[in-house]
Amino acid sequence: MTRPYDDEQPEAQAARLLVVTAVPAEAEAVLRGLGSDATRLVVPGGELHRARHACGVAVDVLAGGVGPAAAAAATASLPWLHRYELVVSAGIAGGFAPHAPIGSVVVADEILAADLGAQTPDGFLDVAELGFGSVRHTPAPAAVRRAAGALGAAHGTVLTVSTVTGSAERAAELAARHPRALAEAMEGFGVAEAAARHGVPVFELRTVSNAVGPRDRSAWRIGDALAALERAFAHLPYPELLQEVGHG
Numbered sequence: 001m002t003r004p005y006d007d008e009q010p011e012a013q014a015a016r017l018l019v020v021t022a023v024p025a026e027a028e029a030v031l032r033g034l035g036s037d038a039t040r041l042v043v044p045g046g047e048l049h050r051a052r053h054a055c056g057v058a059v060d061v062l063a064g065g066v067g068p069a070a071a072a073a074a075t076a077s078l079p080w081l082h083r084y085e086l087v088v089s090a091g092i093a094g095g096f097a098p099h100a101p102i103g104s105v106v107v108a109d110e111i112l113a114a115d116l117g118a119q120t121p122d123g124f125l126d127v128a129e130l131g132f133g134s135v136r137h138t139p140a141p142a143a144v145r146r147a148a149g150a151l152g153a154a155h156g157t158v159l160t161v162s163t164v165t166g167s168a169e170r171a172a173e174l175a176a177r178h179p180r181a182l183a184e185a186m187e188g189f190g191v192a193e194a195a196a197r198h199g200v201p202v203f204e205l206r207t208v209s210n211a212v213g214p215r216d217r218s219a220w221r222i223g224d225a226l227a228a229l230e231r232a233f234a235h236l237p238y239p240e241l242l243q244e245v246g247h248g
């Protein structure tokens with residue numbers, strides 16, 4: 001069933017959690033994990049899928065596009081964004097070896113914009129060091145521990161980049177600057193910026209499709225990462241997560 005969005009609809013107020021992926025294949029994996037038929041709502045620039053996990057928590061899933069700008073715009077365009085109790089950026093990612101192997105699950109305890117700043121003669125300075133803005137969001141630590149524990153996932157920094165790393169040199173540079181980095185992806189910081197403007201807690205969950213490093217398309221394991229994403233969304237402890245972000 002597809003409906004135009006209407007802020008007055010009872011459904012517009014029902015879902016407690018929003019999951020923002022980049023592409024439809026990721027959204028479909030999340031919906032398979034949730035395991036129920038979804039209702040589709042037409043929203044600005046796309047479709048929102050509303051499903052309900054077996055535990056009873058209603059979850060909206062949106063494929064918002066690739067990159068931090070698309071992710072922020074898609075998230076911010078939902079008229080009822082402020083009503084969610086938690087917004088989750090989710091999808092596949094590159095993993096930093098040896099901490100995040102292909103197929104593994106990573107939960108962000110820090111969402112960090114890794115290339116938002118200026119290149120200076122003395123090296124990279126992020127916008128916080130330049131004196132304006134911030135480059136990090138910190139998900140609720142208890143929620144991170146709960147999710148990581150339930151999924152057998154590692155937790156650490158997930159970098160948001162606008163350019164996928166394609167060389168060993170760049171991977172080493174990022175790892176040296178961010179020693180707690182487990183993964184890099186392209187949307188988390190954008191989703192977090194949109195959620196933060198409405199005071200909604202944010203979370204990021206990634207499954208690893210490739211290693212961060214020299215470009216090698218033959219080594220991508222997108223199917224494995226999508227299967228891991230599906231499993232993660234089947235097994236997330238939704239009520240406990242909502243409790244830990246303050247909405248038990």
Ligand SMILES: O=C(O)c1cccc(C(=O)CC[C@H]2O[C@@H](n3cnc4c(=O)[nH]cnc43)[C@H](O)[C@@H]2O)c1
Pocket residue numbers: 022023066067091092093094095161163164165166184185186187209210211212215216217
């Ligand atoms: O062309 C390449 O070499 C290449 C390598 C890895 C990923 C891509 C993408 O265009 C996918 C971007 C998409 O998937 C997420 N993602 C997956 N792996 C990575 C990565 O290693 N670094 C950054 N983002 C990654 C990302 O969140 C996007 O949604 C191309």
